[in-house]
Amino acid sequence: xxxxxxxARQKDGLxxxxxxxxxxxxxxxxxxxxxxxxxxxxQHFWPNPLYQVSYVDEQDQPxxxxxxxxxRDFITTRGQKRWLFxxxxxxxxxxxxxxxxxxxxxxxxxLPDLIDVQLRxxxxxxxxxxxxxxAGKAVDINRLPNVLQDVSVEVAAISAIEQGRLAAxxxxxxxxxRRGVEVDAPARVKLEDEFAALMAELKSRRSQMAQFELxxxxxxxxxxxxxxxxxxxxxxxxxxxxxxxxxxxxxNIWEFVSDTPKRANSxxxxxxxxxxxxxxxxxxxxxxxxxGVMAAIYLNEYAPENSLTSLIRIGVNNLAGVPSIVYGVFxxxxxxxxxxxxxxxLFFSEHLPAPTxxxxxxxxxxxxxxxxxxxVVIVATEEGLRRVPNxxxxxxxxxxxxxxxxxxxxxxxxxxxxxMTGVILAIxxxxxxxxxxxxxxxxxxxxxxPLDGEFPYLHLDRQFMHLGVLxxxxxxxxxxxxxxxSMMFASCLLLLLVVMTLNxxxxxxxxxxxxQYQAMAGHW
Amino acid sequence: MHMFEYFDxxxxxxxxxxxxxxxxxxxVRDLTLTFGxxxxxxxxxxxxxxxxxxxxxxxxxxxxxxxxxxxxxLNDLVPNCxxxxxxxINGRNIYHRKEEVALLRRQVGMVFQKPNPFPMSIxxxxxxxxxIQGIKDRRxxxxxxxxxxxxxxxxxEVKDRLFESALTLSGGQQQRLVIARAIAxxxxxxxxxEPTSALDPISTLTIEELITQLKEKYTVLxxxxxxxxxxxxxxxxxxxxxxxxxxxxxxxxxxxxxKEQQTEEYITGRYG
Numbered sequence: 001x002x003x004x005x006x007x008a009r010q011k012d013g014l015x016x017x018x019x020x021x022x023x024x025x026x027x028x029x030x031x032x033x034x035x036x037x038x039x040x041x042x043q044h045f046w047p048n049p050l051y052q053v054s055y056v057d058e059q060d061q062p063x064x065x066x067x068x069x070x071x072r073d074f075i076t077t078r079g080q081k082r083w084l085f086x087x088x089x090x091x092x093x094x095x096x097x098x099x100x101x102x103x104x105x106x107x108x109x110x111l112p113d114l115i116d117v118q119l120r121x122x123x124x125x126x127x128x129x130x131x132x133x134x135a136g137k138a139v140d141i142n143r144l145p146n147v148l149q150d151v152s153v154e155v156a157a158i159s160a161i162e163q164g165r166l167a168a169x170x171x172x173x174x175x176x177x178r179r180g181v182e183v184d185a186p187a188r189v190k191l192e193d194e195f196a197a198l199m200a201e202l203k204s205r206r207s208q209m210a211q212f213e214l215x216x217x218x219x220x221x222x223x224x225x226x227x228x229x230x231x232x233x234x235x236x237x238x239x240x241x242x243x244x245x246x247x248x249x250x251x252n253i254w255e256f257v258s259d260t261p262k263r264a265n266s267x268x269x270x271x272x273x274x275x276x277x278x279x280x281x282x283x284x285x286x287x288x289x290x291x292g293v294m295a296a297i298y299l300n301e302y303a304p305e306n307s308l309t310s311l312i313r314i315g316v317n318n319l320a321g322v323p324s325i326v327y328g329v330f331x332x333x334x335x336x337x338x339x340x341x342x343x344x345x346l347f348f349s350e351h352l353p354a355p356t357x358x359x360x361x362x363x364x365x366x367x368x369x370x371x372x373x374x375x376v377v378i379v380a381t382e383e384g385l386r387r388v389p390n391x392x393x394x395x396x397x398x399x400x401x402x403x404x405x406x407x408x409x410x411x412x413x414x415x416x417x418x419x420m421t422g423v424i425l426a427i428x429x430x431x432x433x434x435x436x437x438x439x440x441x442x443x444x445x446x447x448x449x450p451l452d453g454e455f456p457y458l459h460l461d462r463q464f465m466h467l468g469v470l471x472x473x474x475x476x477x478x479x480x481x482x483x484x485x486s487m488m489f490a491s492c493l494l495l496l497l498v499v500m501t502l503n504x505x506x507x508x509x510x511x512x513x514x515x516q517y518q519a520m521a522g523h524w
Numbered sequence: 525m526h527m528f529e530y531f532d533x534x535x536x537x538x539x540x541x542x543x544x545x546x547x548x549x550x551x552v553r554d555l556t557l558t559f560g561x562x563x564x565x566x567x568x569x570x571x572x573x574x575x576x577x578x579x580x581x582x583x584x585x586x587x588x589x590x591x592x593x594x595x596x597x598l599n600d601l602v603p604n605c606x607x608x609x610x611x612x613i614n615g616r617n618i619y620h621r622k623e624e625v626a627l628l629r630r631q632v633g634m635v636f637q638k639p640n641p642f643p644m645s646i647x648x649x650x651x652x653x654x655x656i657q658g659i660k661d662r663r664x665x666x667x668x669x670x671x672x673x674x675x676x677x678x679x680x681e682v683k684d685r686l687f688e689s690a691l692t693l694s695g696g697q698q699q700r701l702v703i704a705r706a707i708a709x710x711x712x713x714x715x716x717x718e719p720t721s722a723l724d725p726i727s728t729l730t731i732e733e734l735i736t737q738l739k740e741k742y743t744v745l746x747x748x749x750x751x752x753x754x755x756x757x758x759x760x761x762x763x764x765x766x767x768x769x770x771x772x773x774x775x776x777x778x779x780x781x782x783k784e785q786q787t788e789e790y791i792t793g794r795y796g
Contacts (some may be wrong), residue, residue, distance in 0.1 A: 395705075399630070
């Protein structure tokens with residue numbers, strides 16, 4: 001008796017322990033994934049100290065470079081550790097990675113005057129700061145922040161004049177040319193005088209400004225005078241206290257989410273991609289929800305129970321299994337070329353052969369993703385509709401409601417948590433897909449946002465940037481492992497956050513609906 | 525003791541065989557109903573008198589609920605259901621092809637076995653049918669809510685919580701709410717399909733008292749499994765067996781001097 005019970009319990013125990021272990025492994029994997037994203041992603045923002053590295057090269061010649069240390073143990077071969085450094089030099093398009101054997105390194109000095117300069121061109125350089133000069137005469141180096149501030153204001157003012165009044169005069173003059181206005185017409189002479197005066201003013205302001213120079217010393221020992229107006233910002237990391245470093249860290253994060261990408265998406269921010277992802281997902285949701293819900297209502301409420309209906313249902317379920325790239329090709333072939341091409345022929349023929357809707361764009365991308373997520377919404381909605389008790393339908397009919405009124409007033413509200421489940425799944429899937437997007441509208445770099453202050457505000461025909469595509473792109477920055485890939489991890493982290501935020505919003509809406517229609521559980 | 529009190533209340537000396545046109549609420553003529561190839565009702569002929577309670581009794585599967593749902597055409601929703609014969613309400617054949625079913629169902633209210641309030645507020649439940657008719661006037665709706673709740677003796681219990689979810693009510697209250705929801709449309713006929721079988725004895729008693737009051741305004745048809753209930757609340761009783769109407773007469777006579785042997789076997793508990 002005792003023995004039997006003992007064994008019986010063991011038999012029960014195995015599936016419980018096994019199940020628990022599997023759940024634990026899954027949880028661990030999930031935490032590990034998020035953890036790696038978090039650690040690697042955050043590294044992208046944390047300011048690393050700058051070192052003057054003295055080492056001997058392969059020919060036993062002593063060398064030095066200014067670099068940040070990315071890893072002390074990047075590769076270990078035959079017991080030898082290799083250190084990975086990151087170098088940034090003037091006029092080099094991207095950062096350079098440098099791998100040194102431990103024994104090659106002589107000294108590693110965190111000199112306080114090492115400076116990390118970000119240029120307006122998007123480039124970056126490491127150097128020693130040797131001073132600030134105005135027209136060749138030294139200026140107190142402590143005034144550098146103020147001077148840089150003044151110069152930045154001046155640069156902004158100059159470009160405002162260039163893009164404002166100067167551009168307007170240009171246009172007017174071009175207009176005069178087109179209309180054949182005499183060269184000595186008084187209006188024209190007046191404009192040209194103003195133009196010359198402005199140009200002279202700008203020239204003098206520019207040359208005035210250009211007299212501020214940063215005196216830098218490169219790792220080759222060469223000194224260099226960098227015009228201050230080329231500098232966007234600089235950091236003397238080695239002089240920063242922990243609090244200042246943390247502030248830099250936060251400002252780096254802010255730059256990441258609010259700025260545009262620089263240097264082929266390996267520096268700067270990802271704002272356009274973040275924005276594009278959110279706009280695309282929202283558009284997709286707006287398209288897929290009504291379509292999916294209507295299809296599910298037809299299948300569940302109106303369609304007769306026959307073999308054709310079950311065939312359709314099988315088809316819908318199988319659609320969920322179609323590889324996403326197939327949807328991408330379908331979107332390109334059907335939406336972009338067929339539908340978009342015909343729209344262009346009918347409505348935008350004056351622009352042809354340049355396409356308007358006949359080229360990949362955010363609307364086609366959203367539509368393609370809506371097709372991709374349609375089965376999910378249909379299946380979840382049908383599940384929600386099936387859970388609405390028949391007695392409520394009968395109750396509604398018995399009060400003189402037609403089938404549509406019953407659906408609209410009772411069945412759909414009660415199925416709305418199920419519909420939201422479908423929307424949540426669709427968002428999660430839609431935000432993460434990359435392959436189809438590459439074909440129908442997402443690009444590595446888009447100069448404009450799909451939504452801006454220009455009429456008609458939402459530009460459905462524009463190409464857009466997407467976080468997933470940016471990550472995909474970042475993964476191929478293999479020659480600049482350090483920075484490019486850390487940007488990729490940071491983008492991954494952001495994508496996770498975006499999906500989570502969208503999901504949390506949808507889950508909150510769903511739980512509100514559930515509370516409202518709590519009858520679902522346990523109601524007859 | 526109770527039984528006899530009810531008996532005394534309900535006798536009005538109507539003779540089922542000689543009802544005048546005005547006294548008939550539902551006139552069933554040769555009604556036959558089939559589900560696919562299974563015949564559920566066979567040539568039913570009966571006249572349901574106005575403003576009385578008529579009970580339909582019989583063993584499970586005898587077709588009494590099916591017959592009830594013929595009167596508001598709710599069986600239209602059942603696939604493969606075919607009806608032959610005629611049912612006249614207010615002098616119209618409701619199975620005529622021009623009959624407007626939604627309109628019919630406003631005139632013939634129905635209450636089901638299990639309370640089925642919508643997951644909305646009590647108020648919204650009560651005005652559901654009126655809103656579907658397009659009535660938006662707040663005062664009309666308010667009046668309808670109060671009147672129908674008073675009719676089912678629920679007003680005092682819920683008047684302070686009209687905008688709470690109807691699902692917070694007890695089972696008995698929910699069933700009265702559902703009856704009030706039907707009454708709010710001011711129907712002529714109320715169909716009750718085993719309205720107390722999911723309720724406790726006290727709620728059952730409340731509903732039964734309610735039914736005897738309702739017949740002052742409405743024609744009530746009740747399907748019940750419970751013969752005591754039929755005897756307590758109804759004026760007339762129809763006994764159905766395997767889709768046939770075996771016996772239909774006033775309740776007193778059916779329970780005390782049944783004409784048919786099947787009826788006697790059923791009411792004495794030897795069968796069913």
